[in-house]
Amino acid sequence: MTTDLAPLLLEDTPIGPTAGGLYRRQNVYTGLAAGIFLGFVAWLVAHALWNSSNWGTDMVVTVTMVGWVIGFNLGVGTFNAPLRWMLGHDQTYDDELYAAGVGQGKKRYYKFCTDHKVVGTQYLVLVVVLFAIGGTLAMMMRTQLISPHSSFLSPNSYNAIVSIHGMCMIIATIIMVTGPFTNFVMPIMIGAKDMAFPRLNAMSFWVVVSAIPPLLATFVLGGVDAGWTTYAPLSVQAPPAMDAFSITMIVFVISVTVSGVNTIVTIFTMRAKGMTLGRLPIFTWASLVGAALSIYAMPALLIAFTSMITDRVVGTSFFVAGQGGTGWLWENAFWIFGHPEVYIILIPPVGAMLEVASTFARKPLFGYKVTVAGFVAISALSIMVWAHHMFTTGWAPELAGPFMVTTEIISIPTGIIFLCLIGTLWKGRIWTRLPMYFVYLFLWNFIIGGVTGIYLSDTPADEYFHGDMFVTAHFHYTLLGGAMIAATAGLCYWFPKITGKMLNERIGKTAFWMIAVGIQVTYFGMFWEGFEGMPRRVAFYDPIFQHANDMATGGAYLLMLGWIVLLYAGINSLRQGPDAPANPWHSKTLEWKVPTPVPLANFLVDPVVTSDPYGYGEPEPVGPLVMPAPDPDRELVPNLSSDNPLVRGDD
Amino acid sequence: MSSDHPVVDEPPVLPQGDSIVAGRPFFSRPVGKIFIIWFLMTAVGVLIGIFAPHHLMPTFLSHEGTDVWRTMVLFTILAAPVAAVVYAVAAYSLIGWRHRGNQDDPPEDGPPLRGNSTVTAVWLATSSVLVLVLLAWGLTVYSAEEVSHPGTLQVDVTGQQWLWTFTYPGTGVETRSLVLPINRPVQFNVTSVDVTHGFWPAALGVQVDANPGVTTVIRATPDKLGNFTVRCSQLCGLYHSFMYAPGSVVTSAGFSRWLRSEGASTTTGQATALVKKQ
Numbered sequence: 001m002t003t004d005l006a007p008l009l010l011e012d013t014p015i016g017p018t019a020g021g022l023y024r025r026q027n028v029y030t031g032l033a034a035g036i037f038l039g040f041v042a043w044l045v046a047h048a049l050w051n052s053s054n055w056g057t058d059m060v061v062t063v064t065m066v067g068w069v070i071g072f073n074l075g076v077g078t079f080n081a082p083l084r085w086m087l088g089h090d091q092t093y094d095d096e097l098y099a100a101g102v103g104q105g106k107k108r109y110y111k112f113c114t115d116h117k118v119v120g121t122q123y124l125v126l127v128v129v130l131f132a133i134g135g136t137l138a139m140m141m142r143t144q145l146i147s148p149h150s151s152f153l154s155p156n157s158y159n160a161i162v163s164i165h166g167m168c169m170i171i172a173t174i175i176m177v178t179g180p181f182t183n184f185v186m187p188i189m190i191g192a193k194d195m196a197f198p199r200l201n202a203m204s205f206w207v208v209v210s211a212i213p214p215l216l217a218t219f220v221l222g223g224v225d226a227g228w229t230t231y232a233p234l235s236v237q238a239p240p241a242m243d244a245f246s247i248t249m250i251v252f253v254i255s256v257t258v259s260g261v262n263t264i265v266t267i268f269t270m271r272a273k274g275m276t277l278g279r280l281p282i283f284t285w286a287s288l289v290g291a292a293l294s295i296y297a298m299p300a301l302l303i304a305f306t307s308m309i310t311d312r313v314v315g316t317s318f319f320v321a322g323q324g325g326t327g328w329l330w331e332n333a334f335w336i337f338g339h340p341e342v343y344i345i346l347i348p349p350v351g352a353m354l355e356v357a358s359t360f361a362r363k364p365l366f367g368y369k370v371t372v373a374g375f376v377a378i379s380a381l382s383i384m385v386w387a388h389h390m391f392t393t394g395w396a397p398e399l400a401g402p403f404m405v406t407t408e409i410i411s412i413p414t415g416i417i418f419l420c421l422i423g424t425l426w427k428g429r430i431w432t433r434l435p436m437y438f439v440y441l442f443l444w445n446f447i448i449g450g451v452t453g454i455y456l457s458d459t460p461a462d463e464y465f466h467g468d469m470f471v472t473a474h475f476h477y478t479l480l481g482g483a484m485i486a487a488t489a490g491l492c493y494w495f496p497k498i499t500g501k502m503l504n505e506r507i508g509k510t511a512f513w514m515i516a517v518g519i520q521v522t523y524f525g526m527f528w529e530g531f532e533g534m535p536r537r538v539a540f541y542d543p544i545f546q547h548a549n550d551m552a553t554g555g556a557y558l559l560m561l562g563w564i565v566l567l568y569a570g571i572n573s574l575r576q577g578p579d580a581p582a583n584p585w586h587s588k589t590l591e592w593k594v595p596t597p598v599p600l601a602n603f604l605v606d607p608v609v610t611s612d613p614y615g616y617g618e619p620e621p622v623g624p625l626v627m628p629a630p631d632p633d634r635e636l637v638p639n640l641s642s643d644n645p646l647v648r649g650d651d
Numbered sequence: 652m653s654s655d656h657p658v659v660d661e662p663p664v665l666p667q668g669d670s671i672v673a674g675r676p677f678f679s680r681p682v683g684k685i686f687i688i689w690f691l692m693t694a695v696g697v698l699i700g701i702f703a704p705h706h707l708m709p710t711f712l713s714h715e716g717t718d719v720w721r722t723m724v725l726f727t728i729l730a731a732p733v734a735a736v737v738y739a740v741a742a743y744s745l746i747g748w749r750h751r752g753n754q755d756d757p758p759e760d761g762p763p764l765r766g767n768s769t770v771t772a773v774w775l776a777t778s779s780v781l782v783l784v785l786l787a788w789g790l791t792v793y794s795a796e797e798v799s800h801p802g803t804l805q806v807d808v809t810g811q812q813w814l815w816t817f818t819y820p821g822t823g824v825e826t827r828s829l830v831l832p833i834n835r836p837v838q839f840n841v842t843s844v845d846v847t848h849g850f851w852p853a854a855l856g857v858q859v860d861a862n863p864g865v866t867t868v869i870r871a872t873p874d875k876l877g878n879f880t881v882r883c884s885q886l887c888g889l890y891h892s893f894m895y896a897p898g899s900v901v902t903s904a905g906f907s908r909w910l911r912s913e914g915a916s917t918t919t920g921q922a923t924a925l926v927k928k929q
Contacts, residue, residue, distance in 0.1 A: 155889050162886070227886045233863060234846040234888055321864030327847050328862070361744075363761035370771055392849065392884075393860040394841070394867025397797065401790055408782050408789075415733075415778045419771065422740040427681075429758035430749045443741050451730045455723060458789040460796060463858045463869075464708075464719040467849045467884030531707035533853035535884050538892035542880070586757045617760035 020098030021084075026077040027110045028209075034075025035068045035210065042067025058313045061221060061240040065214045065247040072210040077112035078203045100198070100600060112206060114198035117598055119205050120184025121498060124491075126209060127179060128567065130172035133216070135560055137165035142556040148543045158539035159225035160241070164218060166228025167245070171215075171252055173479055174294075174341065175208065176487045177348040178256075182263055182287040185494055188591040189281050191272020191609060193601040196265040204259035211251040214244040227537055229338070232319030232330040236311050243312060246305040253302040256294050256344075263291035272590075274609035281589050281613050282358075282365055282372070283490075286351020289375045290344050296383060297340035304333035328395040335386035342475075343382045346483045347375055350417055352490030353442055357424045359493070359587045360436040364614035366423025367416070374416030381410045391459050392466040400459045407457040414450060418443070433585070434508045438489035441516050445481025449474060452527070469548075470530025473523040481519050488515075488566070495570070496580030500597050504573045511566035518559025525552030589613040681747055689732070689739035696731025700724050709854050712875040712900045716856030718792050725788060729781055796857075796870060800836040803870070808841040810848030810861035813894035815881055822915040829881055829898035832906035836872045849884030852898055860885055873900040 018024075046063035050056050073079060081091055081099075091099070100115045101108030108118050109125075140161055144153045153161065187195055195201045218224050222239020235242055267280070267288045280288075307318040308330070317323035319330045358365045365371065387396070387403040421443060430436065452474040455461045465471060495503045528548035534541055541549065583592035590613070594602055677683040704723040711717050750758035806829070807818040818825045829852060831837055841850045843861035850869070851858040854877065859869040876899075883894035901909060 155892065159886065159889070159891070225886075225888055231847050231885065234886070237846070321862070326862070326864070361761060362758055364763050364765045366764060367766040367771055370766065392858045393847075394862060394865070394869075397868075400793060404789055404793070405786055408785055412775065412778045412782060415774065418737045419774045422737055422744075423764070423766070423770070425740060425744040425748070426764065428744060428748055428761040430744050431754070431757050432745075432749060433754060440741060440745070443737065447734045447737055451727075451734060454730065454785065455726055458722055458726070458785065458792075460715065460789065460792045460856075461719050461722045461726075464716070464853065464856045466858055467851065468853075528707060531704070533709055533882070535849075535851070535882050535891075537886040540892040542895075614765070615763070617763040 015097045015102055016094040019092070019094030021095060022080055023077055023095070023099055023112065026075065026080075026112060027107070028076060029110075031072045031076030031206070031210075035072030035213075038071025038074070039064050039068035057240045058243050061243040062247065062309060062313050065217075065244050068213065069207075069210045069247065069251050073203075073206060076206050076209075078206050080112070081199050099202075102600065112202050114194070114202050115600065116183050116187050116195045116198065116201055117498075119195075119201050120180045120182075122205050123175060123179030123183060124498070126205070126212075127172055127176045130168055130212070131176075131563070134165050134168040134172055135563060137161045137168065139556065139560055141165065142553040144539055145541070145549050146553050148546060148549075149540050153539060155539045156223055156225060159227075159537070160219060160223025162537050163224040163227050163230070163245075164215060167248070168215060169479075170228060170341070170345075171208070171211075173345045173483055173487075174256060175259075176345075176484065177352055177490060178259060178263065178287060178290060178294075178344075179205070180498070181283070181352055181487075181490055181494060182259075182291075182348060184498055185591050186263070186284055186287050187266060187270065188594060188598065188602050189284055189589050189613075190267060190270060190275050191590055191603065191607045192266060192270035193603065194270075195262050196270050197262045200258050200262050204255045204262065207251055207258070208255040211248045211255065214251075215248040217241075217244045229334060230308070230330075231334075232308070232311075232325075232327040233321065235308065235330075236319050243309065246309045246312075249305045250302060250309075253298045253305075257298045260291035260294040260298070263287055264295070272607045272609055276609075278369075279609055279612040282354045282368065283348070283351040283589075285372050285375060286348045286354075289379050290348040293340050293347070293379045293382065294344045297337045297344060300333050301337035304330060304337065307333070328390075328393065331390055331393055331395065332386070335389045336383075338389065339386040340379070340382045342478070343378055345479060347378065349483045349486035349490060351375075352493070353439055353486035354417075354420060354424070355587075355589065356435045356489045356493045357421055357439050358614055358616070359585050360431045360433060360439070361424050361428030362431065362616050363424055363426075363428045364616055364618070365420065366426065367420050368612070368614070370416055371420040374413040374420075377413035378410060381406055381413065385410060388457055388462070391462045404457060404459050408454065411450065411454060411457075418447070434503060434505045434512065435489045435493040435585075437509065437512045438485050438492060441512070441519075442482060442486045442489060444516075445477055445485060445519060449477030449482050452477065464533075465530060467536055468530045469526045469534045469536055472536050473526030473530055476523050476526070477519075481523065485515075485519075493585065494591075495573070496584050497591055497596055497598070499574055500580055501573045501577035502580045502584060504569045504577060507565060507569035507572060511562050511569055514558055514562030514565060516562075518555050518557075518562050521555025522552050522559050523555070525549065525555055528552075587613075588615060681743060684747065685739045685743045688742050689735045692735035692738050693732045696735060697728050700727025700731060703727070709879070710875070710877060711854055711856050712877050712879060713855040713857070713871045713873045715796055715871045716854060717874075718796070719856040722788070722792065726785065729784065733778070733781065799838070799870070800872075803836040803838045804832065806831075806837055806839050808839050808850050808861065810841070810843040810850060810883065810887075810894075811845050812888050813883070813890040815850070815883075815894070815896040817896075819910065819915070822910055822913075824910055824913040824915050826913055828896055830906060830909050831873050831898070831900050832903045833873050833876055833900050835903070836870060839869050839871075840866050841869065842866045846887050847885050848887045848894065850881070851884040852879060852881045854879030854898075858884055876900050876902065 043060060043064040046060040050059040084091060099113065101113040101118050109122060113119065140153065144150050144158055183201060218241035221241035221244055224230065224238055224241045224245045226235040226238050267284060310316040311318050311320065317325040319325045319327055354365060384406045385403060387399055388407045391400050456465055456471060456474060492503055492508065525548050528551065529545050532545055532548060534545040580596050582596050590607060678687065701724060704720050708720060711720055805820050807820060809816040814827065816825060816827065817829050839850065841859050841861045842865065843863045845863060848861040849858060850861050855871040855873065857869045857871045859867045878897065878899045881896040881898045883891055887894060
């Protein structure tokens with residue numbers, strides 16, 4: 001019993017032959033079938049009822065998309081447990097084991113699975129797919145911009161691609177760390193057996209999956225021609241694609257909110273003995289802050305897109321000037337979501353990146369408490385800066401000053417991240433493995449993203465740069481060069497734990513250099529375009545911008561190639577990489593103390609934490625973890641659902 | 652050289668070695684080397700700040716545009732030393748503190764420095780002071796631009812998919828090109844007849860959205876002669892790329908001539924005043 005993992009390894013855990021009930025028949029394919037079926041039924045009904053009315057097409061598209069989303073989630077099993085509960089019986093313990101993926105091998109990755117590690121892995125694949133879609137769209141844009149009047153894309157296709165590239169990447173970056181790493185790693189980091197709400201966890205994944213087909217359907221529904229910000233009134237009069245787009249966003253809000261609540265509750269209630277808030281790994285803090293911020297910001301987006309749908313489908317006029325509405329209302333609602341969203345994207349990867357920095361500098365994190373305070377301060381300030389996106393809209397010029405103040409103050413807590421990073425590097429023993437490469441690239445890029453952000457926070461300067469390529473280059477430096485590179489550092493760091501294989505660093509470093517150089521060339525090209533005054537989102541441009549565009553397009557091809565090489569490194573390592581030891585980096589956080597592959601309930605024995613996980617160079621007794629001697633009488637019961645009485649009794 | 656031992660500046664027998672290091676000349680200590688890197692990077696940053704905006708941005712034809720240029724120079728020069736601190740420490744960490752040799756196993760642990768309240772306080776104080784300077788500059792420039800001057804030329808700007816119309820109130824002149832007299836404050840009253848557009852005479856360094864149903868205001872004072880392009884900075888549909896108009900800053904006399912050639916009704920007193928001003 002002491003070191004025998006057998007009871008916890010998936011294949012060998014005995015469960016009843018009928019356990020799981022409906023779950024046994026469900027997977028992503030039944031989800032697709034049910035989604036298409038219900039979508040078709042919804043289309044028939046809507047077509048019969050409303051096609052002849054004034055807003056016929058919009059109503060039909062909206063109802064069809066809602067039908068698809070509900071059908072897909074019914075088919076994949078999202079609603080099984082609540083439906084059963086409504087019918088008067090609950091899931092049995094064996095059902096819970098089945099839903100956690102016991103005995104299903106690789107098939108569980110295609111199913112509604114409540115194991116947080118499966119959900120994390122599913123998210124990782126989804127994020128890669130979304131980045132592939134968004135990246136392909138980006139390449140199409142850059143190809144169009146190869147010459148001033150290229151005929152590669154029609155203006156309408158170009159505008160549609162601009163919008164969907166933007167929103168696809170925003171969705172991907174919001175979930176790129178909170179999906180894979182907060183789900184897979186964070187519960188193990190705090191000594192939990194799973195997330196607090198495993199079914200909601202699986203739901204948050206499958207709901208966001210169901211949001212992606214409507215997003216792609218926009219291309220055949222006329223295209224969203226209003227950019228990812230979909231400013232009204234252009235978006236109110238956009239083709240029916242806008243209805244599908246709105247459904248995507250509403251469904252995505254549900255997913256992120258559910259996942260955020262789950263993260264917060266998990267961190268507050270599921271920590272191991274001794275894992276005080278002061279000993280939380282910094283990535284856990286970052287996840288907590290990011291989740292809290294998403295609970296604040298996401299409802300604004302929900303309100304915005306709900307109003308958008310009612311404007312388009314039932315004839316309200318929130319955003320229609322002639323009937324008392326205003327586009328400024330949309331812009332406010334959108335950016336009340338949109339600025340905190342930047343930090344929802346940024347803070348979790350930064351936390352992951354700081355874990356990497358501490359491990360590979362072999363030093364404790366510098367200024368742990370100040371950094372946590374910095375995260376909290378950033379998120380608190382970030383809800384008060386949204387109107388800097390509206391400096392040039394003409395809305396409330398008298399508020400430009402106050403918003404300039406809050407925006408520039410946010411650079412103080414952001415600077416703390418750099419202090420923490422260089423303090424951690426100071427006198428470290430820098431171990432230059434692949435994850436650490438990306439930490440240095442983050443540092444390089446995010447300084448550039450930060451400094452260029454300061455120009456834009458200055459209203460008079462923004463009155464030149466707003467709406468031009470400088471802004472595009474700036475936020476790509478922060479979101480791609482900063483957040484996505486930090487997330488890549490985390491991916492390379494946790495790859496051995498998640499996949500059980502070591503990442504091929506030789507190919508990985510080739511990819512690194514292509515990505516590193518690609519980012520600089522691409523976005524310095526865009527800064528150049530911006531300095532010269534090229535507007536954003538144009539399919540054709542003045543020949544005076546030709547050279548800058550050549551630079552950006554060339555860099556973009558290199559950058560995309562770099563990501564493809566990195567993807568190849570990952571796939572190659574999955575197939576033929578050496579097996580990873582449990583703790584290849586000799587790191588001190590809890591996820592490295594459990595075996596690889598991680599057993600179902602993570603820990604054989606409940607860990608007791610006696611210090612924070614950054615005791616590098618400190619005497620050994622202050623180790624982060626004491627594993628008490630296993631209690632032979634203790635039944636090794638996975639905590640599959642915190643509302644399962646069997647599990648509750650175990651605590 | 653054995654690959655088992657990390658190469659460090661200090662003799663390996665002294666694990667911390669600070670006492671030895673501290674006795675060395677400043678520039679052979681890590682702090683001294685970091686200072687050299689910092690100094691060079693700051694110099695590069697300052698040079699970029701001085702030259703890049705000048706070479707990359709268009710020639711600004713107004714006070715407001717010159718303010719944009721000045722802001723870029725000032726902010727870059729202020730940011731350079733701060734960014735250089737981060738870059739210098741990072742660069743030195745790769746030169747002086749990198750674990751060399753066998754990369755398969757982790758190096759020994761570094762010193763357990765968990766923070767330093769003095770460094771943190773200095774860092775926070777410096778960034779706060781810098782933010783105050785930026786704010787003082789930005790708010791001053793912004794409030795100066797918001798002031799309405801007497802004798803301001805009014806120009807009504809109307810955006811629609813996908814063209815700009817400029818009207819000079821009181822003259823009856825309505826054109827597709829924006830012509831402005833030099834050294835005279837001008838106020839653009841901007842609106843749209845369909846979706847939101849972005850009125851952006853880039854060389855004037857100002858920008859404001861054209862929203863349907865409301866009029867937004869932006870001011871500028873042209874101070875150089877020249878031609879420029881008015882572009883749309885807000886995605887406005889299919890031919891957003893083609894929504895631009897020619898613009899020029901001309902002499903006062905040239906402006907009067909142009910107004911008359913456009914059929915200005917010079918009989919009204921207001922128009923005469925408008926033309927005679929300056």
